[in-house]
Amino acid sequence: AGKPKLHYFKTRGRMETIRWLLAAAGVEFEEQYIQSKADLEKLKKDGFLLFQQVPMVEIDGMKLVQTRAILNYIAEKYNLGGKDIKQRALIDMYCEGTMDLNEMIIHLPFKPADQKEKETAAIIEKATERYFPVYEKVLKDHGQDFLVGNQLSRADIQLLEAILATEELKADVLSKFPLLKALKTRISNIPNIKTFLQPGSPRKSPPDEKMIAEAMKYLCF
Numbered sequence: 288a289g290k291p292k293l294h295y296f297k298t299r300g301r302m303e304t305i306r307w308l309l310a311a312a313g314v315e316f317e318e319q320y321i322q323s324k325a326d327l328e329k330l331k332k333d334g335f336l337l338f339q340q341v342p343m344v345e346i347d348g349m350k351l352v353q354t355r356a357i358l359n360y361i362a363e364k365y366n367l368g369g370k371d372i373k374q375r376a377l378i379d380m381y382c383e384g385t386m387d388l389n390e391m392i393i394h395l396p397f398k399p400a401d402q403k404e405k406e407t408a409a410i411i412e413k414a415t416e417r418y419f420p421v422y423e424k425v426l427k428d429h430g431q432d433f434l435v436g437n438q439l440s441r442a443d444i445q446l447l448e449a450i451l452a453t454e455e456l457k458a459d460v461l462s463k464f465p466l467l468k469a470l471k472t473r474i475s476n477i478p479n480i481k482t483f484l485q486p487g488s489p490r491k492s493p494p495d496e497k498m499i500a501e502a503m504k505y506l507c508f
């Protein structure tokens with residue numbers, strides 16, 4: 288089978304975590320950017336979008352949609368989903384938490400300008416009062432280099448993505464979380480992830496005003 292092909296906008300949005308997992312697994316992928324309403328309508332008309340939505344990933348002869356389903360497939364295929372049913376349950380719990388935080392962050396740019404400051408403060412509050420304390424305690428109690436078992440899983444990768452996105456909102460957000468700081472350094476230095484964090488990789492930059500205005504034209508948030 289050829290390389291996976293990702294169908295989405297040239298933005299982070301819901302596709303960015305999929306890019307992270309594929310990159311961490313060392314899997315090269317192609318991207319077909321949706322750059323107009325017509326592009327999206329064509330995918331829908333051609334019957335490629337099961338629920339008329341993107342992300343859509345062409346992989347192993349399938350056209351997968353639904354972000355979680357795509358992430359689950361990639362994690363399973365590339366051994367990032369845990370070794371047994373209990374590890375899988377922990378990984379699912381931790382990933383749902385980081386996806387809840389990440390969901391707030393990806394919707395922030397679409398909030399009205401006069402609500403941005405309040406919304407950003409709410410995200411920082413949730414990150415530092417609800418989410419990061421959980422992962423800090425997990426690392427403390429688990430006593431390993433990774434959140435689950437003693438090997439890299441999607442839980443570590445998705446947490447790193449959420450940490451970096453939160454730091455873009457407030458650079459010192461990890462100031463009270465030494466174990467998360469150490470995890471960030473460890474995971475960022477894993478070769479495939481280090482490469483993904485270098486300029487020129489498929490990693491997308493934070494959304495800018497122009498991108499948002501464009502996306503608003505054909506997205507219904």
Ligand SMILES: N[C@@H](CCC(=O)N[C@@H](CS(=O)(=O)O)C(=O)NCC(=O)O)C(=O)O
Nearest residue numbers: 300301339340341342353354355506507
């Ligand atoms: N539950 C879906 C939601 C997908 C979704 O809402 N996609 C939006 C684009 S984005 O919000 O992910 O940027 C879409 O295709 N909207 C077009 C439409 O719904 O017609 C998932 O997780 O993939």
